[in-house]
Amino acid sequence: MNSVTETDQVWQAAYANQQQLIGAYHEHIHPWYIQGFQRLSLSPHELPDKAALDAALRPFGWEVVLVDGIIHSREFAALIAEQRFPVAANVRTLSQLEHSPAPDAIHDILGHLPFLCSPAYCAYLRNAALAFARCPLDRIELEYFSARKTYGDLTAASASADQIAQAEHEVARLSRMLAGADSLIAQVNRLFLWSIEFGVLQTPEQRIMLSGAAILSSRREVTRVLREQHRYVPYTSAAAQVDINYTEPQSIYFVAPSFDSYQSVLEQVMQPEQVAA
Incomplete structure (x- = not known):
């Protein structure tokens, strides 16, 4: 403490x-x-x-x-x-x-x-x-959340290297299981991360505007995103299938024209047949 x-x-x-x-x-x-x-x-x-x-x-x-x-x-x-x-x-x-x-x-x-x-x-x-509240729960997603929380708690508490390594291994194992998962809650979680945490917008004048909390709370992340514009791809429903990398720089950054685009893509993923499934 x-x-x-x-x-x-x-x-x-x-x-x-x-x-x-x-x-x-x-x-x-x-x-x-x-x-x-x-x-x-x-x-x-x-x-x-x-x-x-x-x-x-x-x-x-x-x-x-x-x-x-x-x-x-x-x-x-x-x-x-x-x-x-x-x-x-x-x-x-x-x-x-x-x-x-x-x-x-x-x-x-x-x-x-x-x-x-x-x-x-x-x-x-x-x-x-x-959207989160409407998603059916998923067993692997729950296990992954629990593993991430354990890893975060251990690192914040400066636990032993062995404990942290074991927790990191479990996060990685479950992350591989979750990668590309098509459960609705996994898809919505990815959209949330690519918008609220790693949000990148581009104005009609082609100016990049940063809006993600994970980016804006780190100078290192800000400079990386602005420097690596070759990694930009348009923000579409494809973002719902791409996982965030928590330990390495992102290989791509999804760029949207506005927050309206975030809402539109969320609505596409949350179509009634998807929620019912």
């Missing part, structure tokens, strides 16, 4: 990094994010607690719920339906400033919360959460 002093040091460094990121790449960061970051007016000096986050989000109709690492998509859907956004209670260490091995407060607060100031973004977020 981080001491209060280190937690605040991590927050101060992460917040300063985010301000620099916005300054350096504002032409390629979605305006909804920049506006939200400014409107939340979070303190740059200390990690905001639940009360501070709730106060910042209240004008936009949201509050936060502190959670233990990752949560299942069904739990996420229930919280979003109540306009309560899950924020991880754990915080990365200074040595993990650029990348946390598990979901943490820095990612959730700086990556996701600014977008909650945008009604249009929230409309898509709620629709994605509703």
Whole structure:
């Protein structure tokens, strides 16, 4: 568990990094994010607690719920339906400033919360959460979620190398089983990740606009996405069949013209016959 002093040091460094990121790449960061970051007016000096986050989000109709690492998509859907956004209670260490091995407060607060100031973004977020709630549960997906949570918990707790290696092996094994799975919940989860976490948009003027929380909460990820434009492919329902790589850079990035495209593709995948299946 981080001491209060280190937690605040991590927050101060992460917040300063985010301000620099916005300054350096504002032409390629979605305006909804920049506006939200400014409107939340979070303190740059200390990690905001639940009360501070709730106060910042209240004008936009949201509050936060502190959670233990990752949560299942069904739990996420229930919280979003109540306009309560899950924020991880754990915080990365200074040595993990650029990348946390598990979901943490820095990612959730700086990556996701600014977008909650945008009604249009929230409309898509709620629709994605509703899609999760409508998906039949899948045994392999549940096992994979459990393995990922175990791996994240172990790495965040600085467990032994053997424990972490075993957990990583189990995640990899189940990931291979899940790869290309056509269960509806697996497809919706991929669309969620390629839009909410790794979202990349392109304006009619061909300008790249970053909108994914996993990208925007890491300078390394921002520079990689902007540098590797040869990896761009159009965002279509094909994204529902492509898994995210959690340990290596993505081999491709799906690029959409707008959030309307995210919604359209989600509706294609959630056709009645698919949900009934």
